[in-house]
Amino acid sequence: MKPFRKLFSSLCLTVSLSLCACSDGEVIDNEDNPSGGGESPFDNNSGTTGYAPPSGCLGDGGASSAGPSGRGCVSGSTNGNGSSGSNGNSAGESNGTANGEVDAGPPQPPCNLVTFQYDGAATSVLVTGSFTGWGATEAAGALPLVEVTPSHWELVHLVQPEGVHQYKLIVDGVWKTDPSNPNTEDDMVGGLNSVLSVCKPTIGADECDLTKFSWRDPVMYFAMTDRFFDSDGKAEPVSGASDGDATLGPSGQYEGGDLAGVTAKIGYLADLGVTTLWLSAPYDNRDIAGAAIDPTKDTHSYSGYHGYWPSPADIDFSDPAAPIPLPQVESKIGTSTDLKALVSAAHEAQGANGQGLKVLFDYVMRHADLESGLYDAHPEWFYQENGEFPLCGALYWDATKNADVIGWDHPFYTTHCAFTPYLAPFDFDDEEARAWSVADALWWAREYGVDGYRLDAIKHVPTTWLNELRDELNTNITTPEGGRFYLVGETFDYGNRQLLKSFINPKTMLDGQFDFPLKLKLCQALFRPEGDLASFEGFMKDNDTFYGPDAIMSTWIGNHDIPRAIHFASGEITDCARGSESDPASPNYNAWTANYKQPTEAAPYERLGLAFAVLLTNRGVPLIYYGDEVGLAGGGDPDDRRMMPWNDNALNQHQLALRNKVRALSRIRAENPVLGRGVRTTLAVTKDTWVYKLEGCDADPITVAINRGDVANSVLIPAGSYTDLLTDAAIVGGAQMLAPRGVLVLR
Numbered sequence: 001m002k003p004f005r006k007l008f009s010s011l012c013l014t015v016s017l018s019l020c021a022c023s024d025g026e027v028i029d030n031e032d033n034p035s036g037g038g039e040s041p042f043d044n045n046s047g048t049t050g051y052a053p054p055s056g057c058l059g060d061g062g063a064s065s066a067g068p069s070g071r072g073c074v075s076g077s078t079n080g081n082g083s084s085g086s087n088g089n090s091a092g093e094s095n096g097t098a099n100g101e102v103d104a105g106p107p108q109p110p111c112n113l114v115t116f117q118y119d120g121a122a123t124s125v126l127v128t129g130s131f132t133g134w135g136a137t138e139a140a141g142a143l144p145l146v147e148v149t150p151s152h153w154e155l156v157h158l159v160q161p162e163g164v165h166q167y168k169l170i171v172d173g174v175w176k177t178d179p180s181n182p183n184t185e186d187d188m189v190g191g192l193n194s195v196l197s198v199c200k201p202t203i204g205a206d207e208c209d210l211t212k213f214s215w216r217d218p219v220m221y222f223a224m225t226d227r228f229f230d231s232d233g234k235a236e237p238v239s240g241a242s243d244g245d246a247t248l249g250p251s252g253q254y255e256g257g258d259l260a261g262v263t264a265k266i267g268y269l270a271d272l273g274v275t276t277l278w279l280s281a282p283y284d285n286r287d288i289a290g291a292a293i294d295p296t297k298d299t300h301s302y303s304g305y306h307g308y309w310p311s312p313a314d315i316d317f318s319d320p321a322a323p324i325p326l327p328q329v330e331s332k333i334g335t336s337t338d339l340k341a342l343v344s345a346a347h348e349a350q351g352a353n354g355q356g357l358k359v360l361f362d363y364v365m366r367h368a369d370l371e372s373g374l375y376d377a378h379p380e381w382f383y384q385e386n387g388e389f390p391l392c393g394a395l396y397w398d399a400t401k402n403a404d405v406i407g408w409d410h411p412f413y414t415t416h417c418a419f420t421p422y423l424a425p426f427d428f429d430d431e432e433a434r435a436w437s438v439a440d441a442l443w444w445a446r447e448y449g450v451d452g453y454r455l456d457a458i459k460h461v462p463t464t465w466l467n468e469l470r471d472e473l474n475t476n477i478t479t480p481e482g483g484r485f486y487l488v489g490e491t492f493d494y495g496n497r498q499l500l501k502s503f504i505n506p507k508t509m510l511d512g513q514f515d516f517p518l519k520l521k522l523c524q525a526l527f528r529p530e531g532d533l534a535s536f537e538g539f540m541k542d543n544d545t546f547y548g549p550d551a552i553m554s555t556w557i558g559n560h561d562i563p564r565a566i567h568f569a570s571g572e573i574t575d576c577a578r579g580s581e582s583d584p585a586s587p588n589y590n591a592w593t594a595n596y597k598q599p600t601e602a603a604p605y606e607r608l609g610l611a612f613a614v615l616l617t618n619r620g621v622p623l624i625y626y627g628d629e630v631g632l633a634g635g636g637d638p639d640d641r642r643m644m645p646w647n648d649n650a651l652n653q654h655q656l657a658l659r660n661k662v663r664a665l666s667r668i669r670a671e672n673p674v675l676g677r678g679v680r681t682t683l684a685v686t687k688d689t690w691v692y693k694l695e696g697c698d699a700d701p702i703t704v705a706i707n708r709g710d711v712a713n714s715v716l717i718p719a720g721s722y723t724d725l726l727t728d729a730a731i732v733g734g735a736q737m738l739a740p741r742g743v744l745v746l747r
């Protein structure tokens, strides 16, 4: 017990029990409470609303019934929103009052009232967790469940504070997860914690001015400049980089895409419904080829075409606004003038939301080229041991784990190790190094007028760096669009949500991160035959609040570090966490291979379209990785970075259909901010279908119905008259047949 109790306080991970929204009659689904799902008289997957359970909590399936364990109820008003931190009607807008359909009903219990249950013979059942201080005994704070009927134990408890908690049951002295709660996460000591989330996401009062841009609105697009569009037919290769035919497969070479090419395609992006552009790192990179991270396995050589190998001069930022010499744009993709023209073109474009496109640069702070002027002048700003950079791929002793741990994940080396011997890792414990890097990031932000950064490999940077960057941004960029200079981090981790969360605080750190755990669950739910939307819905409910009320995560299904999404959708790749593998000896090898061809059947494209439908009709900043709108093929890095195909004649009909769907969905999102700002209520969910509604801000609610099945499935749409925004067809509520892998977006 002891080891994990200690770890819990700082490291625990989480998910939640399902919640019921008392106020708006949200359907209770017991799918995620398998032990009790069928027993509750309030079990309600049919879409009916307005049950009145004994507790007086509308729609509550568990507060005091014999139903499943551990439900919180959402009160009828805004709660858990930032500083208010309490229930009540203070914030005005509400997840429940917006639709005007709900009777006042009985008084609402607080949203953090949770019923814990346990079924089984025992002499003592305790619950303990982050809300009890992890006491192991009643005297130490653990809470006793009462045997209300033979072998059925219950405790109704007001869990505080609101938010996400981890816990375990202690049954006759044995610590175990709550069998009635499917939401668990790694407890970091080889087991699992049960995870509980209390209270539902809410809409801040200041988020409902729909005429104003909010960072909850954007559809983001990642264009990797070198691989997007070659405006002049010229490329500037570096000597020795492994070249390949990037139109069809992997290449490590510069391929000719350029900043002017991105500018030329801003109109395409605006038409596609994109409202924010994430541009690959435009900074001057090293000009010679470099070996792979593990050259003993991957013998290819790579150029800096991706932009992740910055090679700054010894720039003096004494005057932060006038550095000497000026930081340089990578000459192989263009000039400073080209970059300014790109940002201007984006800002001046007419996005589908009626506004210009926002621009994020990828910022790379972890390292600098060994041959850079900066390293040459300040080797002491980089972390070395005995004149060498400790490599991230090596093992280091971790006293807290009493084991060797790889540098990528080691508590110290993760922020001090080098990705490769030629990329000098900054030592951000050095105040001067930190100040230089933060000054550099601030200069690029101001000089080019960008609206945010995508921060590469943020878990490899100490939070002091992040805190100082946020401080400088707050001081120097005082009226950012949407009230934030959006900082979205990349922490490549599909399971450890607590780790992702540890970098999120819009006031002092990140606004959000790329939601790796959501990508995993979305892929499993939609692309795998065994996928289950009821389980996914439970995850989503919890995930909505997990990172805090002010967090804005970027949600995604594909990026440049993993095989292309279409191959997960096709079933060619069955492991939704599969990454790039460049070791030819590995059975998962997928980097430099011709194995990943453009699928020719419809189903994979339709499944990918469904994934975009979920992303584009839910909270977060949905990301489109360039080419995914046409289901571009490709294995792992660098095969996932083929040239963007611009000739529609080279695309099959399913690719064109997918692009039409992504375009329609993106434009629907741009025109209906409620999809990003509103609160989701599930109306019905089964293994294969999910019907939900987004509402709030006095906007017309949007009802979404999806069918992940490969056969048509019927769903029940609440009574009313709707327009299907994807087809403009008029739809009347009632039973609707959804095509295989079909979606309705109804207003």
Ligand SMILES: [Ca+2]
Pocket: 230, 231, 232, 233, 234, 235, 256, 257, 258
């Ligand atoms: Ca070019």
Ligand SMILES: [Ca+2]
Pocket: 284, 285, 286, 287, 330, 331, 332
């Ligand atoms: Ca260069």
